Amino acid sequence: MMSKKIRVRFAPSPTGGLHLGGVRTVLFNYLFAKQNGGDFILRIEDTDQGRFVEGAEDYIQRTLEWCGLTPDESPLHGGPYAPYRQSERKSIYRQYAVQLVDAGYAYYAFDTPEELEAKRKEVANFQYNQFTRGEMNNSMGKSPAAIQEKLKLPHVVRIKVPKDETIVFTDMIRGEVSFNSSQVDDKVLLKADGMPTYHLAVVVDDYLMKISHAFRGEEWLPSAPVHILLWKYLGWEAEMPQWAHLPLILKPDGNGKLSKRDGDRLGFPVFAMDWTDPATKETTTGFKEKGFLPEAFVNLLAMLGWNDGSDNEIFSLTELTEKFSIERVHKGGAKFDYEKAKWYNHEWIKKLGGEQLSAAVKKELTKQGVLVTNDLLLSKVIALVKDRCTLLTDFTEQAVFFFKSPESIDIAAIQPKWDEKKNMFFTELIRAYELSVLWEVQDLEKEFKELASANQLKPGELMLPFRIMLVGGKFGPGVFDIAAAIGKEETVKRIHHTLGLLQ
């Protein structure tokens, strides 16, 4: 069997960072590669619009690490086809661009950006193509000597797209897609600064790195004919990878591709992890920092455009690797729904055990100034509160009071119905609890209720004050669970404290 090499390749978004669509492309690549026993290759454009985005490469790798999608080859991991950075491969691209010109499949163009701009103003919907290239300033029809002279000035290389040819290819998701070459324009392959455009780089790199399958977003579909033509013109048609164009992730409201701005606007993350734009120093919150588990993030991403045909919606990365099938990837784009995204996280919090959650929860509590040293207590607490946490950040509110006394007590909620009888009860409760030898949930509850009836009080009207004494407000799991977990000394201390406030 021929070895498969499945690569994902993308640039950081204009401001850096890596958003949902990008990670999903990586995920599907990864799943397909692992499933087919192939290698998963990560390629990263190191420049964005000619600008090197500082930290982007490292950021992307950290993101993938968090998701558990470790590449077999990448700019930072290295690999047999180094260098992997586009900027370090400049001379390679130039060589192939020249080869194309020599073979008559491409030509030099000398039009300045200003001239092109003027042309676009003059002619509506101007396209540099087979119909217009004759009237432009390029090497077509010029003598070799004249061309040599012109080459001393800045110039680009453009592909020479043939007239009226049908370009067909089979997409793994969409089936057969065809274009007429008359609709395709003469795209720039090599820029004046010597850097390749995506069109040239992707073909050359995929060939040299022996890529067998390539996934990318649907927005690339219109430029597929350019790439097909290049594979043919470079004489590599037999080795062309199989393509899959993934559906887009759309804005939850309105229409269009999901962008970073939508997240800012609607209050949810679109990047996997926090990203600080080196240019503006502006930080965009990521799913990780928002309190998502990587398991949930990967899960929700996979379900955005794929399902296994059953009603099951919860999949681990391992399960996804087993069940994923490219044929079941949807053709249409999906609107992103943050509520559903949170639901996945909630499901994963419930699913994971205390041991798997403890590190993350510890981190959340540390942010609140709580240093957890009692691991046994922590695992008890997690078991007690995890069902009520949707995001990891919810653990702070749900669990801090187990580790430190509440900072404020909602006295206003007790005061109106407070009287001497209740005061008596709690004073006696302190004594009773202090004397108790057993400190289990059932014993605490039993003692509490017996004491209540001895005082001719209904447990119901005492539970809420007790809760507020222990946690500070009307929230948290069962009161006796809390008392049992925090221990005798602390329970008594908290009752005392509130009693003092009520005087």
Added chain:
RNA sequence: GGCCGGUUCGUCUAUCGGUUAGGACAGCCCCCUUUCACGGGGCAAAGACGGGUUCGAUUCCCGUACCGGCUACCA
């Protein structure tokens, strides 16, 4: 404008010509819970439109509409 792609409940989706069109999120109601949640049960909610093909179309074909993508010396 041109080209390419898409179209099932509000949203994500199941259905490989025959189903009371199923599930999940969100919404609403009930139960559980002497807190807040979780959970359990229920309700409401969909085949864009028009033509074919067929005994029978959500499903296959064509057209229309709508939505999206692309149309840079950006990816």
